[in-house]
Structures are given as structure tokens and as C-alpha cells.
Amino acid sequence: MADLELDSLTKIFHDGDDEIVAVDDVSVSIDDGEFVVVVGPSGCGKSTTLRMVAGLESVTSGTIRLDGESIEDVKSQNRDIAMVFQSYALYPHMTVRGNMAFGLEESTDLPDDEIQRRVEETAELLDIPELLDRKPTELSGGQQQRVALGRAIVRDPAVFLMDEPLSNLDAKLRAQMRTELQRLQEDLGVTTVYVTHDQTEAMTMGDRIAILDGGRLQQVATPLKCYHEPANRFVAGFLGEPAMNFFDVEHRDGTLVAAAFEYPISDDVAADLGSTRELVLGIRPEAVEIGGSVTDEHHFGMTVDVVEPMGDENTVYLTFGDEATETNTLVATTGGMRQISAGQSVVAHIPEDAIHVFDRTSGRALHNRRVKSEDVAEIGPE
Amino acid sequence: MTDTDGETSVATDADSGGTASARTDGGTVTGRTGLRARLARVDAGRVGLYVTLLALVAFYMTPIETGLVTSFKTTQAVTETAPFALPGEGFTLEKWQTAFDVLIRGVGNSVLYAVPATIISALFGSLAAYGLTTTNLSGRYKVAVIAMFVAGIFIPYQAVLIPLTQFWSNVVPLDQLLGFVWALGINDDYVGIVELIVTHVAYGIPICTILFRSYYKNMSEEMIESARLDGASLRRVYRRIVLPLSTPMFAVVLIYQFTQIWNDLLFTLVLVATESSAAAPVVLILAGLGTSQEGTDFALRMAGAFLAALPTLAVYIAFGDEFAEGVAT
Structure with a gap:
């Protein structure tokens, strides 16, 4: 020993x-x-x-x-x-x-x-x-x-x-x-x-x-x-299956601008980002919420492209437009009992407290998701 | 094949006859209907193939058969009958008896050097190959050493005959060095046996090393590493893991080396020289067996040849299973 x-x-x-x-x-x-x-x-x-x-x-x-x-x-x-x-x-x-x-x-x-x-x-x-x-x-x-x-x-x-x-x-x-x-x-x-x-x-x-x-x-x-x-x-993308969604974004006055969408961020998040403008926005598939209606700018109307039923959950590929491209596909997971079919229009919510933001050149995490206080004890070093 | 339909119906026919065994193409069909069908289906190509094969068997077997029957013939029978004909009236075991009496001394001498030389060269080859595969010697040096071993395989016997006699008479005068052995009453002709052992070991190591190396390269590297981590030194790994797992390759090498050394005439001619020597190996005596001024005693020569070949055959049979396994890997 x-x-x-x-x-x-x-x-x-x-x-x-x-x-x-x-x-x-x-x-x-x-x-x-x-x-x-x-x-x-x-x-x-x-x-x-x-x-x-x-x-x-x-x-x-x-x-x-x-x-x-x-x-x-x-x-x-x-x-x-x-x-x-x-x-x-x-x-x-x-x-x-x-x-x-x-x-x-x-x-x-x-x-x-x-x-x-x-x-x-x-x-x-x-x-x-x-x-x-x-x-x-x-x-x-x-x-x-x-x-x-x-x-x-x-x-x-x-x-x-x-x-x-x-x-x-x-x-x-x-x-x-x-x-x-x-x-x-x-x-x-x-x-x-x-x-x-x-x-x-x-x-x-x-x-x-x-x-x-x-x-x-x-x-x-x-x-x-x-x-x-x-x-x-790298760590964010390596751990987790399906892998985290990544979008190349540019930070413009409190808004992350991607090729397919714009994502406004709060001052707290913006403070973490500092002056870096070339960024990558990350969101875990299970953090994306599907359903509801567009209530704020973190909700997006999307089209279901492919559904992969796994039994306990569905892996859903959503697109911002009609055509699926590399930059506009968002992967989400939903409960296995939810009925979702390809071609359907849905609303996807990307909650701000679940996003990760990385420096595009160095890959370093500038902002990670907020973890609720009761989880912190569990996550923190032993 | 255009007669597929015919074949199927034949098979059904035979089945209904109750005597047929299920068959695919080339299988056997028994029963009258089957036989007739088979005769009808015999094609020229197949006949040609079997005739050729039989001719080949005859071609290769005839010399052996001739030798064997000749060895059982009296001298008179040899001249009066065809070489491959059975001895008949002129049957005798006398030639075998004579060959045995003359050769047995040589067989003993041959065993005396062939067995140690075979075992030592196999063991050294195995050790050298182990060193060349499993140790962390830099690749550059390994290649150089392996190149020398490979080169060693291709040195022809004839090229070293003169240097060999020079070596044993001038550089290492073993005859004198072993003076104390002769003092014990052992015939000093036996220096030739010792020289033969050393020479054959030296000559056998390259091929043995290369054979073992190819075998060890396929051995699980992780297994060797695991043994190292288990606390075994390099020597212990060889002794307890590599050596026990080398049995099939040892069979290959032992058979190959033994046959080579047993049958070699050149080195014995140079190092022992005369069949009258007390240390004369079987090949040397065999070379002069049955030849005299009255002519050649073919029957005796044949009997002698078979006798001299028996030990190599015995080795093949003894290590046959391992040999097959070793060759397959």
C-alpha cells in the first residue's frame, strides 16, 4: 500500500x-x-x-x-x-x-x-x-x-x-x-x-x-x-454520450452569435468571458429542454431531423433551419416515452445556467454550467 | 459441370435402393446403381490425374523399394534379378548382419557427437534468440547481430574446410590440450569427436537462432512483461516461461539439426579422416562399405545405408507431433 x-x-x-x-x-x-x-x-x-x-x-x-x-x-x-x-x-x-x-x-x-x-x-x-x-x-x-x-x-x-x-x-x-x-x-x-x-x-x-x-x-x-x-x-467533448453540442460563436455585446442562431447572455456569464470574442458555446444534450413555447430568447423553434429511440430515452437531432448542416444541428435527449417524430417542429430551450463557454483558440473553459448548491458538495474534491 | 441434374437423380436413385450413403461430389456411392453411375461419370481428366499421381508415387518409391529388396539379396541374386524384383530364392539377412557388425561401432561414435552437438546448438540458438527478441537491446544493435547470424547460415561447408583444419591443428591444438584424457586410456582418436561437437555447434547456432527467433517473436510480449512484473529476472523468465513454451520449436530444431549433423560427411572427412579410426562416425564407414577390388557389394551397401538412416527416422517419429506443431506456428 x-x-x-x-x-x-x-x-x-x-x-x-x-x-x-x-x-x-x-x-x-x-x-x-x-x-x-x-x-x-x-x-x-x-x-x-x-x-x-x-x-x-x-x-x-x-x-x-x-x-x-x-x-x-x-x-x-x-x-x-x-x-x-x-x-x-x-x-x-x-x-x-x-x-x-x-x-x-x-x-x-x-x-x-x-x-x-x-x-x-x-x-x-x-x-x-x-x-x-x-x-x-x-x-x-x-x-x-x-x-x-x-x-x-x-x-x-x-x-x-x-x-x-x-x-x-x-x-x-x-x-x-x-x-x-x-x-x-x-x-x-x-x-x-x-x-x-x-x-x-x-x-x-x-x-x-x-x-x-x-x-x-x-x-x-x-x-x-x-x-x-x-x-x-476536449474534456467536455470526451465525457458524455451523446457528446456535448458545440457551436462556434462570436461574442458581440452580451450576445453569442452563431452561424444559425443568436444567444443572449447575462452579465454574469459575460464577465466570465472577459475580452475573448472567438468562443465555442457548449450544451449537453440532456440539458436541452424540448417542448413548451417560445417565451424568451433562449427558446428556439427547431425542426426534428432524426430520432434515435434508445428505450429509456430518445436521442433527437434538431436543426435550426430546414437543412441539416454541421453548424446548425443540436442533439438533445428526451424521455423514452415522449412521442417525437422526424419532420416535426418543436421548441428547444437552451437554459443559460447549463451552458459552457470555451475559448476557441486555447479550448480552455471560460464559463461552466452553474451547479446547484446541493450538488457542489458531491462534486467538490473529497 | 453440366451434369448436375444427372448427379442429383443418381443420388436419389441410390437412396431409394437403401444402400447408398449421402454424398457430395467426389464422395462414394455404394450399390449397383451407384457403381454403374460412377463408371458412367468417369472422365478423362480424373483418370489422367490418378495415372499421373500413381506414376509419381512409383517414381519416388522405386529407389527406396529397390534399395530395400536389394539389401535382402545374396550377391548372386543381385546380379541375376532385376534391381527392383523381389529376392525370391536369393533371400538372405546376411548382408544386414554384416552391415550391422561393421557399422555399429560407427553408429556409437556418431551418437557420441550428434546428440550433444544437436542439443547444445539448439539450446544456444534458443538462448541467443531469446536475447535478440525479448531484451530491450536497441534495435540498431539487434539488426547488426541478426545480420551476422543470417550470414552465418550461408557460409558453405566447403569454404571452411581448410580454415577448420588449420584452426584445430594450429590455433586450438585440442589433441595436446586434452592430453590428460588420453592418459586415462581413452583412444586419442576421439579428439575428432570433440572437434566435431564444437564445429557442428558453431555451425548450427545461426540457423537455430533464426528459427527460434521467429518463434519467439510471435510469443505474447505481454506475457513476458507480466512475468517480469511478477518479479522474475530475465534468466528466470527464460527458464520458467520461454523454455517450457519452446517445446514445439525444439522438436523442429532437434530433428533438423540431428539429421544435418548425422548425415554430414565433409566435417567428418576433415576432422576424423579415416574409417579405420577408432572414432570413425557411421557416415565415414558407410562411405567405404561394400567396396573392394572385387567390385561393389550392392546388397551390403544398401543394408548399410538403411541402417545408417534409421536413427534419423527414429528422431522424426519420436518428435513427430511436436514437429508438426512447431512447423505450423
Whole structure:
């Protein structure tokens, strides 16, 4: 059990004469027992970061500290870190028992019977004692996944690293394992770094999430804070499904002017924007209200273009004019029982307390949605 | 195919006869109606194909069959019957007996160097390949080292014969260095066996390395990394993960190397030289077997050839399953 600190971690790969910056100055402090999810699109450097912590990639510059001691020069086999791989990486010639005992045999001087006791205990915890004498090829994907987890847990390491461990499971099993992993991590209290590209996993599993893009850290915060108060446009667009609506707007005297509409803003919001004129207006689909009548300038008469029924809710594509273009489509979600059909004219309300405004050049969030006071306690840092 | 309709009706016919098995094209149809239908359908192309195949079988099998029947013939029978004809009256096991008596000494000597040389070169090849694939040696150096291994494969035996004798007589005079062994009463001709082991190991490492490398490249990298994170050192990873998983490739390499080394005549000619030597390998004795001033004893030569080939056959059979698995990957 330990706290893990990444300090200005940088990784540069050399491809001939080209330099590829995979991880760029990433700093995160992870507390003892914390579950941090590193999330980002493919190629954002999240796996490289994890592999540097594991010692599988060298560090170009920066420091990794485990319990205050820097470990960049420690070989992976001596780092007291266990990793669960996407492919599970089980040893095919060993039984489940052999797979789970391997780490203890190699990294400790424990007597055989103690190793066996721990292996059986962990198998019990993961509900796989009946699989102990089987080979990995005789197991289903879900069972292999459990063995891979067991192999990490049995060693009782200082840190767990997980590299997309659930992505090879089918959707139902994935959801089940997600819950179970969280429960296990809470029970064991081991510091965990979990890498995924799946934003559902990121939102639901982590105490905090770290969002990476192009090797750079975009935001580290609780999932809800990242969702409701994104640091920049990338975070806002990455989290949430369907994604946040973005409109390029220009700020002209208290009005945001987009290609398809004009959106007046209050003085409070205008104060947040300062003198920046080139902006991006963001609104989450679930914040858009459909129905009612045009009562103020935040209501817009729109045409329904496409409806995607999801059962519990409908995803509705609205257009400001008759023709759907990239700049005039607004995505909204409504309750699944609402009857809405394509071609229908509706009124959409974009409430001012739910809008986000970003600087168009830097992407930085200038104004985020107002969160009601009772939510703030939940969202704020723990 | 224009006779599809005909085929369908034939199949139905046969079905109603109750003796037919379900068939697709090329399958078997039993019963009288089926047989007649099949004869009617025989086309020239298919006949030609089978005739060609049979001719090929005969072409490749005849030398082996000839050798085998010849080895069981008396000297008289060899001259009086056609080479591929069965021995008949002139059957004898005498030639096999003689070949066995003469060669058994050579078989022993051959085993003495072929087995260690095979195992050592396979092991070294495997180790070298492991080092070239899984360690984090910079790619640039790896390419240079691999290039040297590849080049090593293509050095012809003939090109090294003179340097080889020079090496063993001037650079490393093993004969003298091993003086204490001869003092124990072991015939100093056996220095040739030691030289053969070292030479064949050196010559075998490149091909073994390349074969193992291609195998290790397909091994899961994450599995190796996982073992490292589990606390295993590079050496332990090799010992506990890579080596046990290499069995199929070991079968391939062992069979290949053993056959190569067992059958090689050039190095034995240079390093052991005479069939009268106490350390003469089987190939050396075989080369002179059945040849004398009175003429060639073909039956004896054939029996000897089959005897000398048996161990390589045995190795193939012993590692057959693993070999197939290793070749498939």
C-alpha cells in the first residue's frame, strides 16, 4: 500500500530522426488506496504512462515516486507493482494455480505451503477455487480475466496497474466485472491506476479520473467534476454520450452569435468571458429542454431531423433551419416515452445556467454550467 | 459441370435402393446403381490425374523399394534379378548382419557427437534468440547481430574446410590440450569427436537462432512483461516461461539439426579422416562399405545405408507431433 506520484513525466520515442512525444509533462499525485482512472482516446499516451510506472518503458524525463522514493531506475521485477493486461497474459503452460503462485514464488521467499494458502485464499475471494487445476486454454474469457486479476491480487502489491482489463469481455460481463472490480479495490484498499478508453468505465469506477489527450494531461478530478466542470473543450467533448453540442460563436455585446442562431447572455456569464470574442458555446444534450413555447430568447423553434429511440430515452437531432448542416444541428435527449417524430417542429430551450463557454483558440473553459448548491458538495474534491 | 441434374437423380436413385450413403461430389456411392453411375461419370481428366499421381508415387518409391529388396539379396541374386524384383530364392539377412557388425561401432561414435552437438546448438540458438527478441537491446544493435547470424547460415561447408583444419591443428591444438584424457586410456582418436561437437555447434547456432527467433517473436510480449512484473529476472523468465513454451520449436530444431549433423560427411572427412579410426562416425564407414577390388557389394551397401538412416527416422517419429506443431506456428 502506497501513494504514487508522477512528476513531470515525459516519454519521447525516436523513430529514425523523428521524435514522437507520447507523454508530455504529466504530473499526478495518487493517494494511498485511491482508484484513479486514466482515460483518453487511442494514442493519447495513457498506456505508455502506465508502462512507465510498471518499468516496461524507460522514462525520458521526470520522476515516478512510490511512497516518496523515486523508482525510475528500479527494475520492473523489483518495483512491487502488479499489472493486469488487456490480453490477460496468462502463462499457457501453467495451471491457474501455477499462474497465481508464479509471482509469489519469484518475488518472495515464502514457503510453498504459505504460497498455496494465499493462492487458495485469493481464489476463494474471486470465486474461482474450482478452476485452480485447469490450464488457461480451458477457461472462458471471463474466467481468464478473473485469473489475471487473482494473479495480481495474490501478490498484495503496493500498486495495481490495469491496462484496459475489461475490454475483451462482452458487454454484460464487462458491466458485472466493473462493479466487482470496484468492490474488490475498495475491500483491498490498494492504490490502483486503471487505464481505459471507455468513458463509462472512467465515469463509474474511479475516485478520480485523469484525462489525457496527445500525451498531455487535460484534467484530474472526480468524475462528476470533470463532467460538469470540464477544464477545457476536449474534456467536455470526451465525457458524455451523446457528446456535448458545440457551436462556434462570436461574442458581440452580451450576445453569442452563431452561424444559425443568436444567444443572449447575462452579465454574469459575460464577465466570465472577459475580452475573448472567438468562443465555442457548449450544451449537453440532456440539458436541452424540448417542448413548451417560445417565451424568451433562449427558446428556439427547431425542426426534428432524426430520432434515435434508445428505450429509456430518445436521442433527437434538431436543426435550426430546414437543412441539416454541421453548424446548425443540436442533439438533445428526451424521455423514452415522449412521442417525437422526424419532420416535426418543436421548441428547444437552451437554459443559460447549463451552458459552457470555451475559448476557441486555447479550448480552455471560460464559463461552466452553474451547479446547484446541493450538488457542489458531491462534486467538490473529497 | 453440366451434369448436375444427372448427379442429383443418381443420388436419389441410390437412396431409394437403401444402400447408398449421402454424398457430395467426389464422395462414394455404394450399390449397383451407384457403381454403374460412377463408371458412367468417369472422365478423362480424373483418370489422367490418378495415372499421373500413381506414376509419381512409383517414381519416388522405386529407389527406396529397390534399395530395400536389394539389401535382402545374396550377391548372386543381385546380379541375376532385376534391381527392383523381389529376392525370391536369393533371400538372405546376411548382408544386414554384416552391415550391422561393421557399422555399429560407427553408429556409437556418431551418437557420441550428434546428440550433444544437436542439443547444445539448439539450446544456444534458443538462448541467443531469446536475447535478440525479448531484451530491450536497441534495435540498431539487434539488426547488426541478426545480420551476422543470417550470414552465418550461408557460409558453405566447403569454404571452411581448410580454415577448420588449420584452426584445430594450429590455433586450438585440442589433441595436446586434452592430453590428460588420453592418459586415462581413452583412444586419442576421439579428439575428432570433440572437434566435431564444437564445429557442428558453431555451425548450427545461426540457423537455430533464426528459427527460434521467429518463434519467439510471435510469443505474447505481454506475457513476458507480466512475468517480469511478477518479479522474475530475465534468466528466470527464460527458464520458467520461454523454455517450457519452446517445446514445439525444439522438436523442429532437434530433428533438423540431428539429421544435418548425422548425415554430414565433409566435417567428418576433415576432422576424423579415416574409417579405420577408432572414432570413425557411421557416415565415414558407410562411405567405404561394400567396396573392394572385387567390385561393389550392392546388397551390403544398401543394408548399410538403411541402417545408417534409421536413427534419423527414429528422431522424426519420436518428435513427430511436436514437429508438426512447431512447423505450423
